[in-house]
Amino acid sequence: MTASPSGRRSVALFVIVCVAVWLVPTGIAVAMWSASGLVEHAAVTADGPDLIQVGERVDAEARDAVVDVHLGDAHLVTSGSAGTVTQVLTAAGSVLTNGVPVLAIDDSVIRAYAQDFPLYRPLTRGDRGPDVEALEVFLRDSGFLDVTTIDDVFGAQVDRAVRAFQKDNGHAVDGVFDPGYVAYVGSSFTVAAIDVVPGDRVALDDRIMSGMAPAIKVEIKDPDLNPLPPFSGAPLTLQLADTSVSVEGTSLDGAAATDVATALSGAGVNATALEEGAVMRYANARVSLSEPGAWGTVPSSAVYISDTGARCAVDAEGTVIPLVDSRESTGQPGIMLVHADLVGVRLLSDVAQAPPGSLDACE
Known part of the structure; x- marks a missing residue:
C-alpha cells in the first residue's frame, strides 16, 4: 500500500526532531569541553614581555x-683741572675707553683714562717707572704713539707723542704730561650721568660725571x-x-x-x-x-634604578644594559633620555618583566 503525502511529511518531521534532540546537548558538551581547554591553556601559557624600541630626540634642555x-659701587669721576667747562663731549650711555674725549675746560680737551694704574705725577723726558709704561699705553690707544713694544722709559719717541697730544688738545706744548689732562674712569666704564654743563666752574676734585655700577x-x-x-x-x-x-x-x-x-x-x-x-x-x-645633543628616549618604566643609584635597562634577550648618561627629560614627565647609541634597540617596556635576579647585575 502506498503512503500518502501527508504521512511522508509526518515521518520526516519526526526524524528531524529526533536528530535535533541529539545534536543540541552534544554541541553544548563539545563547546564546554573546548572552552575548558582554552581556559586551561590560558592558565599555563604566559604572555611574552612587552617590548619598546628606543626612540630618538634632540634635546636643548631648555x-x-x-x-x-x-x-x-658706581664709579664717580672728578676733575683733575680747575676752570670753566666750555664743552661736554660725551653722553649718558657712552662707553669710555682710553683717549675718548670727555669734556673741555677753558677749551682744553680732557680725555678718558681707562686704566687701573693711575698717573700720579707730571711725567717728562727721562722719567722711568710703571706710570710711564701706563702713559705709553694711553698714548698708543689714543693714537699719538705708534709703537709695538711698551717699556717704562720716557724717551724721545714718547716726548714727541706727548707734545703732539698737547697741541691736538689745546694744552701748553712743553713735553710734560700733566695728570690733569685726563679723567680717570677705570678699565670698564659706561657713563650714567653727566654732572656739569658748559659754563659751570669746576675746582680740582669736583665731581664731573658718574658711571653705571659695574x-x-x-x-x-x-x-x-x-x-x-x-x-x-x-x-x-x-x-x-x-x-x-x-x-x-x-x-x-x-x-x-x-x-x-x-x-x-x-x-x-x-x-x-x-x-x-x-x-x-x-x-x-x-x-x-647652545648645541643641543642627540638622545635616545624610553618610558621611565623601562629604567631600573639600583640601591646605589645606577640605572639600567633590559633588552629583548634579557641582557642588562647600563645607562651611564641617562637622565629625566626636561619638561616631559615619564620619559627618560638615554645614550644615542641605544636608538633602535628593543628593550623591555617594564623592567619588572626582567628575568628573576638579572637586575642584580645593575651596578
Missing part, C-alpha cells in the same frame, strides 16, 4: 630662568629662585626677549658677568631693583644648550 645681576656677579636660577639642575653640556645660551648671549655656566663673575649684564641691559626689558639697587633681577628668561 629651562625657564630668572637672572640676578649683582652690582658693585656687574660683579651674575646668577641664573629657576623661577622659584633655586639653583638650576646641571646641564649635560656647554656652552649655554641665555635668552631674554629678543636678546641672546652665550654663557659658560649659571654663576658668572668678572668679564663674563659684565658681558651678560651689558647684553641684558640692552634687551629692552625692565629689571626689578632689589636690595636698594644692588641687584637687578630679570624675569622670564630662558637658558638652554
